[in-house]
Amino acid sequence: MDKEIMVKVDNVGIRFNLAKERVDSLKEYFLKFSKGTLHFEEFWALDGVSLEIEKGDFYGLVGINGSGKSTLLKSVAGVFKPTRGKITVNGTIAPLIELGAGFDMDLTARENIFLNGAVLGFSKEHMLEKFDDIVDFSELHDFLDVPLKNYSSGMVARIAFAIATATKPDILIADEILAVGDYAFQEKCEKRMQELLDAGTTVIFVSHSIEQVKRMCNKATWIEKGKVIMSGDAQTVCDAYSQKY
Amino acid sequence: MFNSLKGRFAMFYKYRFLLQNLIQRDIKVKYRRSTLGILWSVLNPLLMMLVMTLVFSHFFRFDIENYPVYLLSGQLLFTYFTESTSMAMESVIGYAPLIKKVYVPKYIFPLEKSCFGFINMCFSLVALLMVMLFTGAKFYATIIFALYPMVMLFFFSLGVGLFLASSAIFFRDIIHLWSVFTTVLMYASAIFYPTSILNGTIMQYLIKINPLYWYIDAFRQCILRGEMLTLTHLVVCAGCAVIAIIVGAKVFKKGQDNFILYI
Numbered sequence: 001m002d003k004e005i006m007v008k009v010d011n012v013g014i015r016f017n018l019a020k021e022r023v024d025s026l027k028e029y030f031l032k033f034s035k036g037t038l039h040f041e042e043f044w045a046l047d048g049v050s051l052e053i054e055k056g057d058f059y060g061l062v063g064i065n066g067s068g069k070s071t072l073l074k075s076v077a078g079v080f081k082p083t084r085g086k087i088t089v090n091g092t093i094a095p096l097i098e099l100g101a102g103f104d105m106d107l108t109a110r111e112n113i114f115l116n117g118a119v120l121g122f123s124k125e126h127m128l129e130k131f132d133d134i135v136d137f138s139e140l141h142d143f144l145d146v147p148l149k150n151y152s153s154g155m156v157a158r159i160a161f162a163i164a165t166a167t168k169p170d171i172l173i174a175d176e177i178l179a180v181g182d183y184a185f186q187e188k189c190e191k192r193m194q195e196l197l198d199a200g201t202t203v204i205f206v207s208h209s210i211e212q213v214k215r216m217c218n219k220a221t222w223i224e225k226g227k228v229i230m231s232g233d234a235q236t237v238c239d240a241y242s243q244k245y
Numbered sequence: 246m247f248n249s250l251k252g253r254f255a256m257f258y259k260y261r262f263l264l265q266n267l268i269q270r271d272i273k274v275k276y277r278r279s280t281l282g283i284l285w286s287v288l289n290p291l292l293m294m295l296v297m298t299l300v301f302s303h304f305f306r307f308d309i310e311n312y313p314v315y316l317l318s319g320q321l322l323f324t325y326f327t328e329s330t331s332m333a334m335e336s337v338i339g340y341a342p343l344i345k346k347v348y349v350p351k352y353i354f355p356l357e358k359s360c361f362g363f364i365n366m367c368f369s370l371v372a373l374l375m376v377m378l379f380t381g382a383k384f385y386a387t388i389i390f391a392l393y394p395m396v397m398l399f400f401f402s403l404g405v406g407l408f409l410a411s412s413a414i415f416f417r418d419i420i421h422l423w424s425v426f427t428t429v430l431m432y433a434s435a436i437f438y439p440t441s442i443l444n445g446t447i448m449q450y451l452i453k454i455n456p457l458y459w460y461i462d463a464f465r466q467c468i469l470r471g472e473m474l475t476l477t478h479l480v481v482c483a484g485c486a487v488i489a490i491i492v493g494a495k496v497f498k499k500g501q502d503n504f505i506l507y508i
Binding site: 016026027029074077078079080081093095097102104106107111114115117118119120121122123124127 | 259260262265266267270273274343344345347348349416418502505
């Protein structure tokens with residue numbers, strides 16, 4: 001039976017200009033231009049990456065630091081536009097890339113819940129409806145009117161996770177989010193993700209914990225230096241990966 | 246073509262809550278911890294006006310009827326323009342941490358700053374009304390038409406803001422250049438002097454190519470002089486706004502996919 005394809009990454013390449021050659025002042029630009037030395041040092045963060053993620057997959061991405069995992073997640077979330085190739089996404093995305101994007105530390109948690117919801121593209125009515133759920137899940141009732149700068153990073157993470165998973169997104173993108181928070185909350189997050197999965201959400205998941213990927217994912221891709229080394233069944237990919245490292 | 250336009254409006258509609266939230270946030274953060282709070286947006290122009298009136302009515306004497314109103318009307322529009330364009334210019338850079346993590350239509354940020362500036366200007370209008378009452382200025386029926394230059398100036402500032410926001414990302418020098426440029430512009434917008442003092446100099450003609458001069462003049466035409474806007478006012482105000490929006494949007498759109506690589 002053919003499953004619906006939620007994310008299709010087709011031969012995607014993403015090019016960065018390395019910071020040491022970045023020209024961002026006019027003077028520099030003209031100087032380099034006139035000397036004919038205006039060239040950029042290219043760096044392909046992703047190079048010819050292709051993968052397909054089907055509906056209901058719990059898809060893991062493994063690889064060492066700087067291998068391009070986060071870049072891939074961000075381009076699926078629409079933050080980066082591929083230099084080459086094409087990414088097709090089928091449905092709504094809830095990005096959980098570095099928790100707390102769009103939080104304003106000077107505002108209170110209550111204000112931030114609405115602000116962050118708006119950043120994710122939710123409407124006001126929707127946020128009002130989900131507000132209690134979010135507060136319940138993050139267990140921060142007593143601190144709702146405290147500015148976020150007085151929160152610990154674990155508390156910030158709780159709210160961020162609660163907001164992003166308050167609605168049932170078609171695709172949940174999670175980048176090492178479970179590294180923060182105490183053990184009980186990590187378990188709670190895992191449980192919530194499992195619930196979403198059961199309800200038909202597709203999850204794309206990055207973690208450095210091979211154990212976690214093995215336990216939670218059904219499929220996985222191993223990326224290194226922007227290229228796909230291996231793709232397939234999570235168990236097989238993880239075994240091959242842990243054998244190398 | 247039609248579909249892409251429709252898609253864009255749907256996108257804008259989806260993110261209207263974000264726009265509203267960001268504006269609310271800016272207002273909250275701006276007046277947080279100050280005892281007088283939002284009253285400052287009335288007090289600030291009022292105090293500035295007082296200082297400048299003192300300076301200019303004692304050291305330089307200009308032959309202007311109701312100088313405080315003349316000054317304040319020019320100052321309000323000019324402050325709006327410089328504030329909203331400088332804020333818009335740095336808005337995308339300022340929201341870099343957000344843009345790097347979540348997809349958000351990027352024009353939201355300069356647009357939000359223009360709206361925020363406009364709301365501030367509306368608050369400051371209270372100061373203008375107070376000065377008019379206090380100095381016993383006449384209220385003309387044409388005052389309602391003062392909305393026209395205000396709204397047109399909003400679009401003009403938005404266009405300029407979009408252009409600056411995009412350029413500043415690739416060349417940070419623009420930020421410094423712009424603050425110098427607005428100072429020059431202040432002296433070239435006939436804010437605190439009457440245009441008659443320019444007669445006989447080349448500035449008399451040069452000032453006519455400054456769009457801000459026209460917005461301010463149109464505003465004063467309705468409020469101070471109590472006359473209808475002339476055809477020139479109508480055309481120049483709208484024309485500059487349309488040109489600024491088109492150029493600003495084009496430049497912004499062309500650059501926006503590369504923003505992320507430079508912020």
